[in-house]
Amino acid sequence: MSLEKSEVDTISRLAAISVDATEVDQLTAKISNVLDLFQRMEAVDTTNVEPMSHPLDQVQRLREDVVTETDHHKQYQKLAPAAEKGMYLVPQVID
Amino acid sequence: MTWEVVIGLEIHAQLTTKTKIFSGSSISYGAEPNTQANLLDLGMPGQLPVLNKAVIPKAIKLGLAIGAEIGRRSVFDRKNYFYPDLPKGYQTSQFSFPIVDKGGVVEIEVEGETKKIGVTRAHLEEDAGKSIHDAFPGQTGVDLNRAGTPLLEIVSEPDMRSAKEAVAYAKKMHELVQYLGICDGNMQEGSFRVDSNVSIHKPGTPFGTRAELKNINSFKFIEQAIELEIERQIEVLESGGQVVQETRLYDADKNETRSMREKEEANDYRYFPCPDLLPVVITEEDIEAVRAEMPEMPDAKRKRYVADFNLSDYDAAFLTGSRAMAEYFEAVVAKTNEAKVSANWVMGELSKSLNQNGLDVADSPVSADMLAGLIERIQDNTISGKIAKQVFDAMLSGEGSADEIVENKGLKQITDSSAIEALVDDVLANNTAQVEAYKGGQEKMFGFFVGQVMKASQGQANPAQVNQILKDKLK
Amino acid sequence: MHTLSVKEMSEKLRNKEITSVALTQHYLDRIDQYDGDLNAYVTVTPELAMEMAKQADDMIAEGKGGLLTGIPVAHKDIFCTLDVKTTCGSKMLDNFIAPYDAKVVEESRKLGMPILGKTNMDEFAMGSSSESSYYGATKNPWDLKAVPGGSSGGSAAVIAAGLAPLATGSDTGGSIRQPASFCGITGIKPTYGAVSRYGMIAYASSFDQGGPMTRSAEESAWMLDVMAGFDERDSTSLEQPKQDYVSTLNNDIKGLKVGVPAEYFEAGLDEGVESNIRAAIAELEKLGAEIVEVSLPNKELAVPAYYVLAPAEASSNLSRFDGVRYGYRCENPTDLNDLYTRSRSEGFGAEVKRRIMVGAYALSAGYYDAYYLKAQKLRRMVRDDFVKAFEQCDVIVGPVAPTPAFNIGEKSDDPVSMYLADLYTIPVNLAGMPAMSVPAGFSNGRPVGLHLVGPYHSEAKLLNVAHQYQQVTNWHQQMPESYQ
Incomplete structure (x- = not known):
């Protein structure tokens, strides 16, 4: 199954990953190969099979509603590429 | 044929917990930026969510109050999109299997007519952070304190046919969540947010394309925004145009709605079950435990006040206006056994003084016990009604209980x-x-x-x- | 010292014949000497290691700690390590000094196990060769032309070359077992949920599972005892008492029912691998095991299902790397979209980008049912095959990989051929069951691993079988000549 150029654009946008014009053909081919692999699933009859999201049949455990975290923003913001006045900075967003 | 208006509301009610839905960070309002954003809230690699126990009974409470089915096995999904206030690049929400399922109904009253509004579902999700646009030139600041705050998103059926109905429903839900004690209802602080989906069509034809109105923090503005939007859509359609599916922001200063910058392509959120969280299973016992501690709902309370206390509809509505007010009133009656006299005092002197001082009944300097003590002294002829007002004022300024004030000031009635x-x-x-x-x-x-x-x-x-x-x- | 077993080291430490400081220094020296060629470490932490070694010696002197106190360890660079660079093999995290410890690291620290460093890996654990690391390919100590396998190739190589006595790894589709097989060491992927994922950088959350990589099964048992256990910070952590992995090692395996699936010996299996595995099965028989034929009919579906589900989860898990709060950020972003797109495009390598894109595609409108949901259903079918097979046997055996280690560069341009080579390991991750790779010989001078798969929570049994096998074989004790 081969991927359309427009589909590559869509995925690229959804994934926030750009595809260089020089790599687009190669990438499309490689992803298409992966999709061919997926095609092997098509013929399998999965009627009445429940989808499986987790390996184990467990249910969600719950946490007490108790504050356990303290303020470390100065420490954490040392990791940030751009932070000022306690805030993370990104290029201006126009709402 | 005239246009028919179709409105559905999505209400985000912030749940009254101490901590975030998936982390032990505080959610107290007004903290310095990012001081309540910890490892998980910042989307640090390898950090994992664990669900806050407190949100479950709160969601079940709403479900029971509106008669909806409770999702016995609800599942958290990821809604994927990029935005600076969304640190993980996805919002954890419930898409396919919400905790409050179908079947919910609330009754509203508009201009003397009652109407049932369906509630499609209500699901748990995490709030996003805040973007601050005006603090840094050319840049946007991101504060993630709010990221991860627990929300219950309550989605109505498109059952409302006017702005008035929409507001009546929103108010009803506002009253309900506060009564249930699951949300503080503070609209200014964003604890109760209403998004309205508005469309118009000719009766008998399919629903029209809807626009979503966001960012409205008062009931008055919700009504105005919807009215404006209806007018706008009629104008568009009658001039041969088409309504575009979009999000519109209401500007209260200019009293207009305007389109948010249109995305070139539609969003594709790629929902899928969050692999870091497991299904939330709710048993019959869990539901019964919540049912056992359900407060009496406002409608039932009103009816009981009229039937048992012989109060007028007006008095009953006033006294059940908030859960705190009703609790105060009932505490007074429990001691005085005099509903009408107690009602008069609560609605009269007490409410007047609270209003003057901008206080909520929960913060009243005169407690229900104190007020009941005063009424008892009237009933046993220790003081007259006129003196009682004087005593009340003294209680208000902290001079002690009715008995102490009567004694200290020598206000005891002369019966010799x-x-x-x-x-x-x-x-x-x-x-x-x-x-x-x-x-x-x-x-x-x-x-x-x-x-x-x-x-x-x-x-x-x-x-x-x-x-x-x-x-x-x-x- | 590096030729001692961990058990011997532990005894000598406690008998004060050696110190942790000396032992740790010895490994640091070896790393200095050998890692230049191997490239198995992304980060070596000599100061931290020596400081911890001193503390460990104090603990031992005071009679504190446990059997592994003072024994150095290398952590896969997927485990966040407080105040140590944690890169996950990616440029994206080249500047990321983790502000906290993963559960696994925390436990080893508590016990006083000096941290030698962080081992190289395929970027974000996406790969089977450790070639996709931003820090360059790790080489196989048995043959520098060969890959060490992946994604935990660095950990496998440091054990094989004697550059650490113990290491941690993680296994999403075979990432502990396949490199263990390629490097001739022992590794176990525990039951999903047995080892906390807290602080382990996620690739595909419903598959990822940490585990030990060591020379012998006994060492794996000791190390797993440190790594496993309930952790309230991980919602998927198993809430049950930890198994005793050690005391059952010496149980004999007479009457053990060993399942051999015909599907594991089909075309495409390297002859040298097959003969070694057959020999290993014969060895188990000699130990009293009973061979049972079992069937895993849906094995073929596992690879496509996995390559839908794991990238789908990854596409979401890796969205947090956006250049805002930590990690790589592109120069001079013109707007928000440019910040995201360029930071991610420049920060991620080719295979990671491909998997993110494939995953986003599999979840996107119009494909969700055909790909994602279908794959989830196949996942159940594959799991049910195992459940059925384990009604007839106690463990399933076969090869870990169809071939011994391939050459560096051999498959790097053909992702699908690399994916298909995971055909034996992936089904186990879909099911979430425990499995091991145990050294079982050589094919053309490159190691071969025996795959032992067990039902849920059977780690102790698997380690017992492996240990018994290692009592009668010495494949696990062999070391490549140039590192002796």
Whole structure:
């Protein structure tokens, strides 16, 4: 199954990953190969099979509603590429 | 044929927990930027969510209150998109299997007509952070304190046909979540947010394309925004145009709605079950435990006040206006056993003083116990109603209980007949002309004598006794 | 010292014949000497290691700690390590000094196990060769032309070359077992949920599972005892008492029912691998095991299902790398979209980008049912095959990989051929069951691993079988000549 150029654009946008014009053909081919692999699933009859999201049949455990975290923003913001006045900075967003 | 308006609401109610839905960070309002954003909230690699226990019974409460099915096995999904206030690049929400499932209904009343509005579902999700656009030139600041705050998103059916109905429903839900104690309802702080989906169509034809109105923080503005949007859509359609599916922001200053920058392509959120979280299973016992501690709902309360307390519809509605008010009133009645008198005091002096001081009934300086103590002194004739107001003011300024104030100020009612007789005799002796006039047939002079006796007693004489003694003496 | 077993080291430490400081220094020296060629470490932490070694010696002197106190360890660079660079093999995290410890690291620290450093890996654990690391390919100590396998190739190589006595790894589709097989060491992927994922950088959350990589099964048992256990910070952590992995090692395996699936010996299996595995099965028989034929009919579906589900989860898990709060950020972003797109495009390598894109595609409108949901259903079918097979046997055996280590560069341009080579390991991750790779010989001079798969929570049994096998074989004790 081969991927359309427009589909590559869509995925690229959804994934926030750009595809260089020089790599687009190669990438499309490689992803298409992966999709061919997926095609092997098509013929399998999965009627009445429940989808499986987790390996184990467990249910969600719950946490007490108790504050356990303290303020470390100065420490954490040392990791940030751009932070000022306690805030993370990104290029201006126009709402 | 005229246009029919179709409105559905999505309400985000912030749940009253101490911590975030998936982390132990505080959610207290107004903290310095990012001081409540910890490892998980920042989307640090390898950090994992664990669900806050407190959100489950709160969601079930809403479900029970509106008669909806409770999702016995609800699942958290990821809604994927990039935005600076969304640190993980996805919002954890419930898409396919919400905790409050179908079947919910609330009743609203608009212009004397009652109408049932369906509630499609309500699901748990995490809030996003905040973007601050005006603090840094050319840049946007991101504060993730709010990221991860637990929300219950309550989605209505498109059952409303006017802005008034939409507001009535929103108010009803606002009252309900506060009654249930699951949300503080503070719209200014964003604890209760209403998004309206508005469309118009001709009856008998499919629904029109809807626009979503966001960012509205008062009921008044919700009504205005919807009205404006309806007008706008009618104009668009009648001039041959088409309504575009979009999000519009309401600008209260300009009283207009405007389109948010349109995304070139539609969003594709790629929902899928969050692999870091497991299904939330709710048992019959869990539901019964919540049911056992459900508060009485406002509608039921109103009906009970009218039936059991013989109160008017107006009084019943006033006293059930908030859960705190109703609890206060019921605490007073429990001691006084006098619903009407208690209602008058709560709705009169108490509410007046709270309003003047901008206080909520929960923060009243005069507790329900204190007010009941005052009413009891009226009932047992220790003080008169007039003196009671004086005592109430003293309680308000913190001078103690009714008994203490009556004692300290010597306000106890005079019920000693001989003492009252002496006062009456004095008054009659000093007002011979008026006594003559009364005896000559001017019966309305009676009130004058009562007034004089009360004045002489500094308001403390028992009015009933004063009346009786006066009548006897003037025969 | 590096030729001692960990058990011997532990005894010598406690008998004060050696110190942790000396032992740790010895490994640091070896790293200095050998890692230049191997490139198995992304980060070596000599100061931290020596400081911890001193503390460990104090603990031992005071009679504190446990059997592994003082024994150095290398952590896969997927485990966040407080105040140590944690890169996950990616440029994206080249500047990321983790502000906290993963559960696994925390436990080893508590016990006083000096941290030698962080081992190289395929970027974000996406790969089977350790070639996709931003820090360059790790080489196989048995043959520098060969890959060490992946994604935990660095950990496998440091054990094989004697550059650490113990290491941690993680296994999403075979990432502990396949490199263990390629490097001739022992590794176990525990039951999903047995080892906390807290602080382990996620690739595909419903598959990822940490585990030990060591020379012998006994060492794996000791190390797993440190790594496993309930952690309230991980919602998927198993809430049950930890198994005793150690005391059952010496149980004999007479009457053990060993399942051999015909599907594991089909075309495509390297002859040298097959003969070694057959020999290993014969060895188990000699130990008293009973061979049972079992069937895993849906094995073929596992690879496509996995390559839908794992990238789908990854596409979401890796969205947090956006250049805002930590990690790589592109120069001079013109707007928000440019910030995201360029930071991610420049920060991620080719295979990671491909998997993110494939995953986003599999979840996107119109494909969700055909790909994602279908794959989830196949996942159940594959799991049910195992459940059924384990009604007839106690463990399933076969090869870990169809071939011994391939050459560096051999498959790097053909992702699908690399994916298909995971055909034996992937089904186990879909099911979430425990499995091991145990050294079982050589094919053309490159190691071969025996795959032992067990039902849920059977780690102790698997380690017992492996240990018994290692009592009668010495494949696990062999070391490549140039590192002896």
